[in-house]
Amino acid sequence: MIKFLNEYKYLILILIFSFVLRVWGISFGFPFFLHPDETKIVEPALTIAFNIKNADFNPHFFYYPHFLMYLLVAVIQIVKVILLPFGFFNTLPKEVFYFMARLITVLFGTASVYLTYLIGKKVALKGREEKIGLLSALFLSVVFLHIRNSHYYTGDVPATFFILLSFYLFLFGILPNRDTPDSGVSRLSIVLSAFFCGVGISTKYYPALLLFLYVPIILYTFRRDLKKAVLNCFIVGFTALLGFLMFTPYALLDNQKFIRTMKESSLRSSSGFVGASSKNPFYYIYNKDASIDESFSGNSLAEGLGWGFVVLSLYSAVFVLFGAFNNKTIQPYNNLLIFIFGIECLFYIFFARYPVKLVRWLVPITPFLSISAAFSFFGLFGVRPRRGLTPILPILPAISWLIGAFVLIPNVYKSLRFDYALSNGDTRIRAYNYLLxxxxxxxxxxxxxxxxxxxxxxxxxKFFQITHDRYNTKGEIENDFPLDFNRMLIESQAQYIIINGWSRQKYFNPSSNLFFPEVSKAWQDFYKELDARFYRVAVFSPNEELLSGPEITIYSTEK
Known part of the structure; x- marks a missing residue:
C-alpha cells in the first residue's frame, strides 16, 4: 500500500484536488433547485423511483437522452434498500436526492481527470509518458469550465467522461502496446469503446461525433483488407447503437416523438438564441458576451479556460502541422497527437457551424486541450538547436513555466471564487427572503x-410575469418585443418590479445587437426606462457579495 501511494502520490494529490474543487458548493440553492436543466432530469427520475412498481419509464421527453435519469433511479433504489429498514428513506427531503445527483457528476468529473492522465500517457512520446500524463491531468483538474459544469446534474461532464473512456479504449484497441509492439489490434477493446460511445450518446447526443473519427481510423488500419475494415466499421456502429438504445430505449419505442425532438433541437441550434448567437466561427475562442447563465465567466474558451490555456493548447497545432511534413523537426512530436487534435477540431467545427453558441457544449474538448497544452509545455523544452533559434533556447524553459503558471493560476482563482460564491448563498434566495x-x-x-x-x-x-422567448425556431424572438410600460402598470397595478440580471444581460450582449438588433434595442430601452423611472429598493449583486446567481434588482413603482 505504501509503495502504491509513493508511486502514484502526485496523481492521487491531483485527483483529491480535482474532487475538492468540484464538490465544494454542490449544495447551492437548497432548498430550491435553481438550475433549469437539472429539474428536467431529476424530477422524472424521482417520479419513477418513488413509484417504481407502477412507473411509466418513458419520460416522453427527448431533448436530453435518458441515461442520467435511469442512473439516478438506480442510485435512489440502492439508497432505498439500505435506508428503508432503518425508517430513514421516506423522511429524506428532496434536497438529498439533488445532492446525490450532483455528487454523481462530481465523480464523473474527477474520473475524467484520471482518464485524461491515462490518455496523456498513451499518446506521449516514449520516456515522457508519466510527465505528460500528470501534467494533462493537472491542467484538467483546474479548468474552470469543466469545474463549473461538474456542479450540475446535466449531461456535459458525464458525456465527457464517456467520450474519454471510449477514446482510451479505442486507442488501446487500435494501437499496439509499447512493450509488445506485435500485439496488434484488440477487437474487444474496440467493441467496448463503441459501446461506451453509445452510452455517452445516451447521456448527451454529441458523443456520436466520435464515430466520425473512429471510422476513418479503422478504414486506414485495415486498409489492406477491405472486408475486415467494413466489418469492423459495422461492428462499431452497431455496438454504439446498442449502447445508446440500452439506456434510451424509447428513442426506438417512441420513435416518432424522438425524431420530432431531434428535428426541433437542430432547428433551435440553427435559428438563434438571445445573448449567445453568432455566425463568427472564432466566437468560441473569444467574444465580449457576458455569460447569460453564470455570473463569473463569459461565453468563450478564453473566459472558461484562460488565455494562457488557450495559447498553450493552440500551440500544439504547430506540432501536428509541422510534424505532418517532418516528424523529426519538432520534438516531442508524436503521431498520436493528431488524434487529439482531430477530436478538438471535430467538436469545435461541429458546434461552431451553428449560430447558437453556448461554451458549455465545448466541455468535452477540455481534456483534449489539457493534453495538447501538456505537449506544448514540454515541447518548449524539446526544441532542437537551429539557425536563428540558438539565442532564445536558454529562455524557452522559463517561457514554458511562465505560460504554465498562466494556465494554472487564473483557473484556480476563478474556480475557488466560483465555489465560494456557490457555498455563500444565491442572489435569488436573498431576493426571495427580502420579498417575504x-x-x-x-x-x-x-x-x-x-x-x-x-x-x-x-x-x-399577485404576480405578473415578463416572459422571454429563448429560441427563434419560428421567428419567436424576432417578434418578442416588450409590452408598453404604462399599459403593463395599469393592467397589473404593480407596486414592485423584480428584474433578473441574466434576462437583462442577454439583450446587452454584443452578439444580440448583431443577431437580433431590433428586439435587443427595444428591450435595452425597456430596461433603461426602468432605471430612469423607478427607485431601486434592493439590489442583490453576485460580484459585490460573492454570491451565485444573477443580479436581482427590485424596483418600487411608487413615487
Missing part, C-alpha cells in the same frame, strides 16, 4: 422568473 420580509402579502408584483417556483405557487402575491 419586506413586502406585504397580496401585493401586486411584475417579475422576471428567478426559478424559485414556490414564490409563485404559494399564491401569497
Amino acid at each position: 420580509d419586506n413586502i406585504p402579502k397580496q401585493t401586486s408584483i411584475i417579475f422576471e422568473s428567478i426559478l424559485i417556483h414556490k414564490m409563485v405557487e404559494d399564491g401569497d402575491y
Whole structure:
C-alpha cells in the first residue's frame, strides 16, 4: 500500500484536488433547485423511483437522452434498500436526492481527470509518458469550465467522461502496446469503446461525433483488407447503437416523438438564441458576451479556460502541422497527437457551424486541450538547436513555466471564487427572503422568473410575469418585443418590479445587437426606462457579495 501511494502520490494529490474543487458548493440553492436543466432530469427520475412498481419509464421527453435519469433511479433504489429498514428513506427531503445527483457528476468529473492522465500517457512520446500524463491531468483538474459544469446534474461532464473512456479504449484497441509492439489490434477493446460511445450518446447526443473519427481510423488500419475494415466499421456502429438504445430505449419505442425532438433541437441550434448567437466561427475562442447563465465567466474558451490555456493548447497545432511534413523537426512530436487534435477540431467545427453558441457544449474538448497544452509545455523544452533559434533556447524553459503558471493560476482563482460564491448563498434566495420580509402579502408584483417556483405557487402575491422567448425556431424572438410600460402598470397595478440580471444581460450582449438588433434595442430601452423611472429598493449583486446567481434588482413603482 505504501509503495502504491509513493508511486502514484502526485496523481492521487491531483485527483483529491480535482474532487475538492468540484464538490465544494454542490449544495447551492437548497432548498430550491435553481438550475433549469437539472429539474428536467431529476424530477422524472424521482417520479419513477418513488413509484417504481407502477412507473411509466418513458419520460416522453427527448431533448436530453435518458441515461442520467435511469442512473439516478438506480442510485435512489440502492439508497432505498439500505435506508428503508432503518425508517430513514421516506423522511429524506428532496434536497438529498439533488445532492446525490450532483455528487454523481462530481465523480464523473474527477474520473475524467484520471482518464485524461491515462490518455496523456498513451499518446506521449516514449520516456515522457508519466510527465505528460500528470501534467494533462493537472491542467484538467483546474479548468474552470469543466469545474463549473461538474456542479450540475446535466449531461456535459458525464458525456465527457464517456467520450474519454471510449477514446482510451479505442486507442488501446487500435494501437499496439509499447512493450509488445506485435500485439496488434484488440477487437474487444474496440467493441467496448463503441459501446461506451453509445452510452455517452445516451447521456448527451454529441458523443456520436466520435464515430466520425473512429471510422476513418479503422478504414486506414485495415486498409489492406477491405472486408475486415467494413466489418469492423459495422461492428462499431452497431455496438454504439446498442449502447445508446440500452439506456434510451424509447428513442426506438417512441420513435416518432424522438425524431420530432431531434428535428426541433437542430432547428433551435440553427435559428438563434438571445445573448449567445453568432455566425463568427472564432466566437468560441473569444467574444465580449457576458455569460447569460453564470455570473463569473463569459461565453468563450478564453473566459472558461484562460488565455494562457488557450495559447498553450493552440500551440500544439504547430506540432501536428509541422510534424505532418517532418516528424523529426519538432520534438516531442508524436503521431498520436493528431488524434487529439482531430477530436478538438471535430467538436469545435461541429458546434461552431451553428449560430447558437453556448461554451458549455465545448466541455468535452477540455481534456483534449489539457493534453495538447501538456505537449506544448514540454515541447518548449524539446526544441532542437537551429539557425536563428540558438539565442532564445536558454529562455524557452522559463517561457514554458511562465505560460504554465498562466494556465494554472487564473483557473484556480476563478474556480475557488466560483465555489465560494456557490457555498455563500444565491442572489435569488436573498431576493426571495427580502420579498417575504419586506413586502406585504397580496401585493401586486411584475417579475422576471428567478426559478424559485414556490414564490409563485404559494399564491401569497399577485404576480405578473415578463416572459422571454429563448429560441427563434419560428421567428419567436424576432417578434418578442416588450409590452408598453404604462399599459403593463395599469393592467397589473404593480407596486414592485423584480428584474433578473441574466434576462437583462442577454439583450446587452454584443452578439444580440448583431443577431437580433431590433428586439435587443427595444428591450435595452425597456430596461433603461426602468432605471430612469423607478427607485431601486434592493439590489442583490453576485460580484459585490460573492454570491451565485444573477443580479436581482427590485424596483418600487411608487413615487
